[in-house]
Amino acid sequence: MRTMSFAGAIEDALGQAMAADNRIIIFGEDVHGLRMNLFVRFGEKRVRPAPISESAFLGAAVGAAMAGLKPVVEIMLVDFLGVAMDALLNEAAKLEAFSGGKWKAPMVVRAACGGGYGDGGQHEQTLWGWLAHIPGLAVVAPSTPADAGALMLTALQHDGPVIYLEHKLLSSYWLEYLGSGGRTNVSYDIPAEGANGTVPDTWEPLPLGRAIMRREGSDITMVSIAVGVHRCLEAASALEKESVSAGVIDLRSIAPLDPNTICQAVAKSGRLLVVDEDYRDFGLSGEVAAILLEAGLTFKYGRVCTEGTIPYSRKLEDAALPNTSRIIEAARKLL
């Protein structure tokens, strides 16, 4: 076992995969700097800086994948996917179906996501529900270094397009670039267990669409992903002092979703609280409830999500994103 940062784990897993398979190439804005170690090790042919032309280079990733490469295309921040949505919505996602299952585009779209550092509503969205809505796209968002590396391999081994979302509060370099900028007089609520942790000596992929129980609990089941998982764990510890036993499920993958893990837990607890940093309406929080209802379960339900445009002001932002006190309050209402 080794200890690594979240960002370090992704880079390490990518390095392992690129060494084993020379069809894997990285391209996107500023990747020579963002991935400088891979840029030096594998050269500019495989780590290629792109112009600010998201629709062109994301579309090119689809074509490159169709013609035999395995692109890891970097869209910098997931918010910027708005510029280039055709490539995912109407090209990558449809290929397998349109070709009668005969042609696939194995590609990874890597993007940073999430808020908590005061960058405003165009740079702090998560958008995983919006992306997972589209049939043909897989969407993953790890919450620990071990999962970050393993899920990168999962994404690379999948035979279709995978959106790999890297939360900025967990990836120290993003927070340094976009938040502190080298200042020591600013601080962020960084989940320690997510930012650094133990990782295996050699990376193995996780199965795609497998959630994990991060904490067992009999009174209520909290379901979340990425930073939300850590907020839930903190809330669960606080609730324990009130003699409430709260379980926490880390989805890890939004599409495909893992219905079994959620169903088993909620069947026992009878209470479901979904904590989703993405927008509340028409998203993950409603989807999880729908799956359980379809499975015939009866349960009390609540959700803590982002409800509107994420404010720039740190104070307003903190209130808008699912924070621990909002989670505790919502959990109490279900008890």
Next chain:
Amino acid sequence: MGTDLRALYRLMLRSRRFEEAVTQLWEAGKISGEMHLGVGEEAVVAGVVAHLRDGDAMALDHRGTPPLVMRGVDLSLLLKEFLGRTDGLCRGIGGHMHLFSAEHLAASSGIVGSSGPLAAGFALAAQYLHPGNVSVAFFGDGASNQGMLLESFNLASAWQLPLIFICKDNTWAITTQSLKVTGGNITDRARAFGLNAAEVDGSDVEAVSSTAGGMIERARDGDGPSFLLAHCPRLEGHYLGDPLRRANMLELAGPLMTAFIAQPGAPVAERAYSLGTLLSLVGKTTVDKNWRRHDPVDKARRKLQSQKAGLDTLEKEVEAEIRLALEMAILES
């Protein structure tokens, strides 16, 4: 608003002093997120904004502060917004990258290239509702590779919109050198779309004002859109705290050397090329400090001094204005 050098210098100086105050607040940890300054772009912005009048519109990029300061937006409202206060220009929701002033028809966006289509819409509304009014789009050389911007060149040309595209060419696309990722020439592209196009020294405010003024008049007269490329320095990096400017090669050396020898990987020559690229980028940002020689505010000042224009009063007035705005913003927080 006057367009003589003295008036232009005042516009530029107000913006510069304001952004210096912003830098101090940022350094004190009171401003969050990515603080992109327009330091170095003042001559480009002043040379354009000086020709705008009520009813004209501006679509801005992530460096929206100078155009808004020069257009006359309340400085303390801007500062309060930067400080994330609910009594700020956008109630603390927008922040410095998403600044809006409906009364000035000025809107910004942090999405690179989006000012093109937005300005086209402003221009369409002007053409239809208020002939004689114009719209301006500010963006950079990095944005010039964005499809939506190039599409709006075509739209403006096809619909003969009263729109002036202003490309602030500082040679950088975030931390990538534009030359490395740009095919052909940006001004040629604009011409190919049928835009009236010109290039100008963007550190010379009189040159910008003269060319931009002509383009704006042309648009007011219904003679169609123009494109102006202004070469200007990027004096403060991509944003405050730009990692390239802070790069500590001693810290980076260990991981980079590990990467350089890790097996398997690219042939040695390719690895050396990558390493050279990184070193030259860091070097370039250091050498770019020489851009200071092209500081547009200093340049205008030198010119005015040679005219014995007596700048003391003007400069004191500007400093007092900024100090007052700062006091108002800080006192009330």
